[in-house]
Amino acid sequence: MRTLFSFWVFSLVAGLFLQACTSPIKPVPTPTSSVVFVLSTAARVPTQIPTATPHSTATPTLIASPTMLATATETITVTPTPGPIWGTPASLMLHRKNDQFDTVQFLREFIGLLQKSGARVLTYRTLAGQPVVGTSRPFIISIDDIYLRYPIDPSVLEMIGLLREAGYPAVLGVVTEGDYPYPETVATLMALQDLGWEIASHSDLHHNLASMEKVAPKSIFPEIRTSLDKLESALGRRPITLILPEGQMTRGVMQLTRTGVLWVVGISGGNQYDTRQAFRYVGREGPDGDARTTFEIMLKRFGPK
């Protein structure tokens, strides 16, 4: 009986180890020891990070069996342990067209470059369980400042049309102020969500969170929670991504941790993220000159190191 019990325990441990070792996630080939986060002072991610439970994709629900034991013995020696640091996909930040900049034309050209390069276009939500590996060229495209209470700007609708035509999903940053969601905006967002687009919170009032916390440090959590609640109630799905108003990171890490978002999206820094942290800060690049120049800047910034 005792021998049988020992065998069972060994099988269970070996099975769990196998689970960890055969996880489909593969690390970015950068050694973790050489990872350096370079952030501007304004967008610095505090180093003493969250005590909250880190998000994990592991599902250690196993029933040990002799077959597993046999496989585990073969696999343990050949499969490397995945590292916790991942490269951020090249991430583009867009806003509606204005007098100074024709975002629609920019995006049209940018899509052409994506198509030529064979890029993969993802969302933060799809990236959650699928970190970026090797030399593939993953991109994330986000469009900010869509207001739940107003009709979507015609230039943004045009951009959505271009992306749909190309078969690329995007991330839409939605501000939720007010009590009345505009029905057509809700319908459009729901339809896109069903097509695999991601709807992210862009906060409730679009206030700069770093300025807010100087006045009232505890106001960040309710500001974001309100926005998540409104989006969940309007669209039936709770966002997992917060796009920071004005790209401004806050030092109120615990306030953001409490919101339960997985992705916190700013502008500066965040070229890599640490999967052990309660949320992942990632940066983006806005249009910088024409589409080709921006594309090249993005590849340099986010490309494999």
Ligand SMILES: [Zn+2]
């Ligand atoms: Zn904004």
